[in-house]
Amino acid sequence: MSTKKRRDASRSVFLLAFGSVLMMMAVLAAVSFLTGCSRTSVEGFSIISGSENETLEPIIKEFADRQGIEISIVYKGSVDIMLQLKDPGFAYDAVWPANALWVTLGDTSRKVKHLTSIMTSPVAFGIRHSTAERLGYIGQEVRVRDLLEDIRSGELSFMMTSATQSNSGASAYLGFLYALAGNPDVLSMEQLRSPQLREEIRTLLSGINRSSGSSGWLKDLFLSSNYEAMVNYEAVLIETNQALIATGREPLYLVYPVDGTVLADSPLGYYDQGDADKEQVFLDLQKHLLSEAVQKRIAGMGRRTGMAGLASAYDPAVFRSEWGIQPERILSPIRMPNELVLSEALRLYQTDFRKPSYTVFALDYSGSMAGEGAVQLKEAMNLLLDPERSSTYMLQPGIDDHIVVLPFSNRVLEVWDADGGDSTQLAALRDRIRLMEPGGGTDIYSPVIEGIKRIAKDQDHRNYINSVILMTDGSSNAGRKFKDLELAFRDLGLDVPVFCIMFGAASREQLDEIVNLTRARVFDGRKDLVEAFRQVRGYN
Numbered sequence: 001m002s003t004k005k006r007r008d009a010s011r012s013v014f015l016l017a018f019g020s021v022l023m024m025m026a027v028l029a030a031v032s033f034l035t036g037c038s039r040t041s042v043e044g045f046s047i048i049s050g051s052e053n054e055t056l057e058p059i060i061k062e063f064a065d066r067q068g069i070e071i072s073i074v075y076k077g078s079v080d081i082m083l084q085l086k087d088p089g090f091a092y093d094a095v096w097p098a099n100a101l102w103v104t105l106g107d108t109s110r111k112v113k114h115l116t117s118i119m120t121s122p123v124a125f126g127i128r129h130s131t132a133e134r135l136g137y138i139g140q141e142v143r144v145r146d147l148l149e150d151i152r153s154g155e156l157s158f159m160m161t162s163a164t165q166s167n168s169g170a171s172a173y174l175g176f177l178y179a180l181a182g183n184p185d186v187l188s189m190e191q192l193r194s195p196q197l198r199e200e201i202r203t204l205l206s207g208i209n210r211s212s213g214s215s216g217w218l219k220d221l222f223l224s225s226n227y228e229a230m231v232n233y234e235a236v237l238i239e240t241n242q243a244l245i246a247t248g249r250e251p252l253y254l255v256y257p258v259d260g261t262v263l264a265d266s267p268l269g270y271y272d273q274g275d276a277d278k279e280q281v282f283l284d285l286q287k288h289l290l291s292e293a294v295q296k297r298i299a300g301m302g303r304r305t306g307m308a309g310l311a312s313a314y315d316p317a318v319f320r321s322e323w324g325i326q327p328e329r330i331l332s333p334i335r336m337p338n339e340l341v342l343s344e345a346l347r348l349y350q351t352d353f354r355k356p357s358y359t360v361f362a363l364d365y366s367g368s369m370a371g372e373g374a375v376q377l378k379e380a381m382n383l384l385l386d387p388e389r390s391s392t393y394m395l396q397p398g399i400d401d402h403i404v405v406l407p408f409s410n411r412v413l414e415v416w417d418a419d420g421g422d423s424t425q426l427a428a429l430r431d432r433i434r435l436m437e438p439g440g441g442t443d444i445y446s447p448v449i450e451g452i453k454r455i456a457k458d459q460d461h462r463n464y465i466n467s468v469i470l471m472t473d474g475s476s477n478a479g480r481k482f483k484d485l486e487l488a489f490r491d492l493g494l495d496v497p498v499f500c501i502m503f504g505a506a507s508r509e510q511l512d513e514i515v516n517l518t519r520a521r522v523f524d525g526r527k528d529l530v531e532a533f534r535q536v537r538g539y540n
Contacts, residue, residue, distance in 0.1 A: 042277045044070045045285075048084060049096040050167065051075040051216055052121075052233060053266070055301055063288050069281065077213060077538070078167040079394055082106035090271055093278050094285075098167035098233075098264045101336055105343065114282065115269035118289050119303040122263050122331055123171040125158065126237040126252035127229040137255050138324070144179035144260045148200060151207035158207055158229035159222060163349045164394035165213040165538035167264060172231045173349055174342075175260030176204055178334045183259050187337040192344055201353050208355050209495070211465050213538030217521065224519055233264055234325070235302035241323055254324040256331065263333040266303075346394060356400035356420070357540045358464035360451030362444070364472040364503075366409040369438040373473050373504060373529075380533035381405075381433045385418075385426050395537050397426065402464065404454060405429060408447040409440030410478035415450075443479030444472050444510065448498055449488045456492045466496045467540040470514065471525070471533070473504030482513050489517060499539060501525045501532045 047060075054075055064071040074092070076084070081097045084090055085106030095112060097103060103112055125147070132138055135150055150156040161169035178184070180200045181191040191197060212218045215232055219240050222230050230237070234254065241251040268289065270282040288294060295305040299314050304327065319327040336342065363377060383389050385403070387396040397403065401420030407413045416432050418425035451468040455461050489496075497520035500511040504526070511522050521539070525532030 042069055042275075042281050044072065045094070045278060045281050046092045047071065047073045047094045047096055048081055048092040049073050049075055050078065050081065050098040050266075051214060052098055052167075052236070052264075053096055054216075056298065059289070059294060059297065060285070063285055067281065067284070071285075077165055078102045078170065079165055079538075083393070085112070092271060093273075093275075094268060094270055094282055096266070096268045098266060099171065100265055100267045101170070101342060102167065103267065103269060104336070104339055111272050112269040113272050114279075114286065115267045116286060116290070117265040117267050118286075119266050119295075119298050119305050120263045121233040121235045121266070121303055122256055122261055122333070123168050123175065123231065124234050124237060124261075125229055125231055125255040125257070126240060127156075127158075127255055128250055129253045130250060131156070131228055132253035132255065132324075138253060141258045142255045144176055144204070144257045147255075147257065148180075148204045152203055156207060156229060157209045158231055159210045159212075159218055159227055160208050160231040161212050161215055161218055162538055163354070164346050166215055168215040168218075168232050168236075169211075170346065171262035171264060173205075174336075174345065175257060175262045175334060176201060177345060179257060179260035180204075183334075186335050187341055187345065189341055189344060192341065192348060198353065202355075205353060205355050206463070208465065210497075211355075211540060213535065221519060234304075238302035238318060238323075238325070241320075251323055256324075256326075261331050261333055263331065347391075350391075350394050350396055351398050354398060356398050356402070356464050358402045358404075358455055358458065358461060358466045359537075359540055360404040360406060360454060360468045362406045362408060362447035362451055362468060362470045363433070364409075364442065364444070364474070365407045365413060365436055365438045365440075366442040366472075366474060367439050368442070368474050368504060374438050376503075376525075376529035377471065378434050380530040382430050383530060384533060384537055385430050385433075387423065387426070390537075393534055395534065397421070402458075403429065404451065405433060406447040406450060407433075407436050408443065409438070410443050411440075412447050412450050415454075441478040442472065442474045442476050444470060444476040444514075445480040445482060445485045448514065449480065449485055452489060452492060452494065452496050452498075455496055456494055461494070465540050466494070467520075468496060468498040468518075469501065469533075469536055469540075470498055470511075471501040471503065471529075472506050472511075473502075475505070475507035476510055482510065485514065486517055495519075497521075497539075499523065499536045501529070501536060503529055503532075 057073060060071055078097060082102045082105050086108055135155060160172060163169040163173035178187060180197050181187060215236055218232060219236050222240060223243055237252055237254055244251050268286055270279055299305045302318055314327045319325045390396045397420030399421035403418050405416045416429055418429040448468055448470055455466045498514050498518040499520045500515055500522045502508060502511055502522060502524055515522050523532045523536045
């Protein structure tokens with residue numbers, strides 16, 4: 001081959017190789033653009049979110065991996081999100097509650113921007129199919145007053161989260177208020193003060209047989225026993241039915257009150273602290289979640305992704321018509337009242353409208369609680385029993401609540417009680433708790449048995465949401481045993497949950513036995529005992 005031909009061949013090879021490199025660079029650039037590879041120097045991004053969004057975390061993680069950043073998500077209840085937003089030291093970049101109402105109540109400094117709904121889920125009654133059939137609900141339009149009359153006659157009872165602690169409970173409650181007030185354009189203070197509304201909402205809420213501070217935990221409780229009905233998000237009720245069907249049990253029929261439907265709009269908003277790079281990460285994330293492909297995935301999880309509550313793309317195997325779900329029907333949700341009316345409605349729920357609670361606090365005053373343990377215990381009870389302080393967390397005692405305190409060591413030391421509406425009795429109870437000093441061994445079973453028996457002896461116990469709250473920092477080493485509690489609990493035959501708060505060296509094994517027997521939950525107070533007491537109080 002001539003020298004010229006060799007040079008031409010070498011040049012052709014070089015141009016071919018160079019062209020391949022350019023093509024590869026173009027492909028990589030396109031892939032980078034399409035997959036959203038990191039175009040920012042932001043290393044970390046934080047979100048405070050409602051727990052109902054936890055099932056969507058894999059979608060967030062996929063986005064974060066492609067962006068090359070770390071996205072952390074902290075799950076909190078609705079009230080906690082509201083309180084965090086009120087704090088000038090808000091420590092998150094974005095907020096993602098179940099409903100915009102909690103941003104309205106919490107974002108007093110107006111720092112949240114770009115607030116946009118990612119998905120929706122109406123709040124509905126999930127009623128055992130046989131019960132719904134007996135009550136004539138199948139295939140019919142059901143109004144809140146229909147439910148009210150069946151509750152008044154004793155034909156229907158249901159589980160619902162606390163309206164002041166969980167968005168699903170708040171949504172249902174606001175829907176009830178609108179319907180009973182005659183479906184005004186917007187709820188007013190005057191309507192909230194109506195004697196007829198007060199009587200009717202109290203009657204409706206009297207149908208609640210178990211409450212909680214968490215929609216997800218309420219679902220787990222429902223699945224653990226044989227309850228009749230539950231108010232929850234449509235998406236959670238779908239998950240419940242899937243679990244019921246998988247175990248060969250009767251599914252729920254979903255009832256959407258036509259005059260009191262509320263949509264959880266799941267808005268994602270950016271908390272503006274002047275960081276343009278983080279704001280761009282937020283906008284990219286929001287765009288990703290609203291993309292057609294991701295919205296289709298979200299719909300497959302039982303969430304609605306269309307306008308006005310219409311499920312624009314849905315799988316009939318998920319949104320099943322035999323369960324009463326009508327995804328193609330446009331829902332007409334209520335219009336939220338202004339901040340003052342909303343705050344007053346929630347206050348009235350906590351103090352006057354809700355079904356009253358009968359709560360027994362079994363408090364560990366054994367010797368191991370001496371020092372910091374006793375200080376935290378007294379601070380926690382002082383918070384809960386002081387209406388002014390507890391109102392910050394919307395946990396103030398109701399006017400008809402009854403509270404019993406059983407301090408114990410190796411035996412029950414005292415029995416103190418107070419009515420929730422009597423400030424003098426509450427103050428005296430706080431003083432007694434403050435003056436009691438620790439000493440002695442530990443018997444956690446005697447105070448629990450005593451607490452359940454006291455509830456059973458009260459002839460009006462069926463008019464209360466009953467519970468025992470056991471707080472201990474050790475293992476039971478004296479007096480009665482678990483078998484004594486088990487026998488007493490089964491003999492009494494009451495649905496009284498015993499919520500346990502563990503502190504110090506408390507035996508998790510012993511506490512798990514108690515909550516499994518009584519269908520309750522263990523709260524960990526080892527890091528913050530006051531916070532644990534506040535959380536458990538939201539469950540009754």
